[in-house]
Amino acid sequence: MIIDTHCHLGVSKFSGVDTTEEDLIRAMDWNGVQASLVMPQPTLEDISEVHRRIYRASQSYPGRIFGMSSTDPWLDEDSYRNEVNACLSDYGFVALKLHPMGHNISPLSPRCDKIYEMALEHKVPVIVHTGIGNPFSLPSLLIDPAKRYPDVTFILAHAGFAVYTDEAVVAAKYCENIILEPSWCPTYTVRKMVNTIGAERILMGSDHASNLSVELAKFHSIGLSERELEQIFYENPKRIFKLEL
Numbered sequence: 001m002i003i004d005t006h007c008h009l010g011v012s013k014f015s016g017v018d019t020t021e022e023d024l025i026r027a028m029d030w031n032g033v034q035a036s037l038v039m040p041q042p043t044l045e046d047i048s049e050v051h052r053r054i055y056r057a058s059q060s061y062p063g064r065i066f067g068m069s070s071t072d073p074w075l076d077e078d079s080y081r082n083e084v085n086a087c088l089s090d091y092g093f094v095a096l097k098l099h100p101m102g103h104n105i106s107p108l109s110p111r112c113d114k115i116y117e118m119a120l121e122h123k124v125p126v127i128v129h130t131g132i133g134n135p136f137s138l139p140s141l142l143i144d145p146a147k148r149y150p151d152v153t154f155i156l157a158h159a160g161f162a163v164y165t166d167e168a169v170v171a172a173k174y175c176e177n178i179i180l181e182p183s184w185c186p187t188y189t190v191r192k193m194v195n196t197i198g199a200e201r202i203l204m205g206s207d208h209a210s211n212l213s214v215e216l217a218k219f220h221s222i223g224l225s226e227r228e229l230e231q232i233f234y235e236n237p238k239r240i241f242k243l244e245l
Contacts, residue, residue, distance in 0.1 A: 001034040003237040006205025012041040027209035039068035042102025055091040070097035101133025125153035131161020139168035146175035165189040181205040191222040199228035
């Protein structure tokens, strides 16, 4: 089975891409994907409404769509907690997202501590955009939070986004609670990630519905064993996100 750990719903304020529920399910069915983890785009839309939309999709497609919260850390403590609690407790979402470029904030900002603290409280991972949008999106900026919150799993989305993949590998090498999701990375760097930190710390994510086939093909083209593919495609996300399929 295959789990896509990085999907979006709604309109991106950067690319203008508009992803619908139908787009997600169509891509999943075409590529034989069992389940997808879905979060809002970096967007100008009302995030609370996008979260509710993702929740409705999870109800329409139980066991196939799982939500992730992408709540702005610039919100005050109470507002942030109220939105995240709604997502995690009421909607059953399985992760928190920090988008340093979309949220215009460094992972080192004290305002981001409430993300890590709520992840610790609810025992969910934090997925963090890395690569495009520097200096805030440098993978190395997650080393300090990962060291300060050793019981929180940090997932580096895009694993440095091709240009900073080596930096993402170094961060994961020195922090065992850092996981790499290498969407948009070249094949040879994905192979390097597996060789350096092991298949048990790698996830597959598409980022865009139209990119799902490409990401799957990358993993199938780099000489991984069936066991490694099973870990990356299914066992790792099921364990890390505590999914009930």
